[in-house]
Amino acid sequence: MQIGKQPSINSAKAKYLSQFPAFFHPYIDDIVDVEPDGNCGFCCISSALGWGKKHGKEKWMTIPDMGYHVASKYSVVFVSLSMRMNIAFFPLLIASPLYTSRHTIIDVGFVNSNHWVQIKLRLGCPLSFVTDRWRNNCSNNAKAWESAYASRFTHWETLAGNSDIRKNVSMEPETVEIL
Secondary structure, three states: OEOOOOOOOOEOHHHHHHHOOHHHHHHEEEEEOOOOOOOHHHHHHHHHOOOOOOOOOOEEEEEOOOHHHHHHHHOOEEEEEOOOOOEEEOOOOOOOOOOHHHOOEEEEEEEOOOEEEEEEEOOOOOOOOOOHHHHHHOOOHHHHHHHHOHHHHHHHHHHHOOOOOOOOOOOOOEEEEEO
16 A cells, blocks of 8 residues: 555645655655654654654654664555665565555655655655665565565666666665654
8 A cells, every 4th residue: 555645735745856866756746744843754654654743752763774663563665765875674574465555655755964754656666675684684474575576676776777876875874763
């Protein structure tokens, strides 16, 4: 299940679209800004999960390290996008549901080097890669997640081509706060 398709009242697509790889712009349906109150990453994820913009206790997180926790805790595909780091995260322990249409995908974007926004991606859009860290630490049951999205990873690679988006991936953490 892709979260949301309709443009939001709080749409910030025009404001932030240029902060994502140009080849990926046609796949971004909307960008939803949240209040820059120090809890923007948490608010993006909370909103995408249907809890509203504030829910529970916030804690600091960093991407890529904590992306695995978000995916595993909520049994979702968690996608983090920016100009320097684009990664898909899958749960580490549970097997993928048989049909990808039953998966919940949460997309967030890091903009201005200090702010997180919720991204609403087009259904079936290409997805950036998963890391070797996930491959080395996931259970045998969880390995099915990567297979289920193989065509979408290939599509990303084809679009990225020589854009250097994959070659220049920075694994320096991008900070987000979350439950």
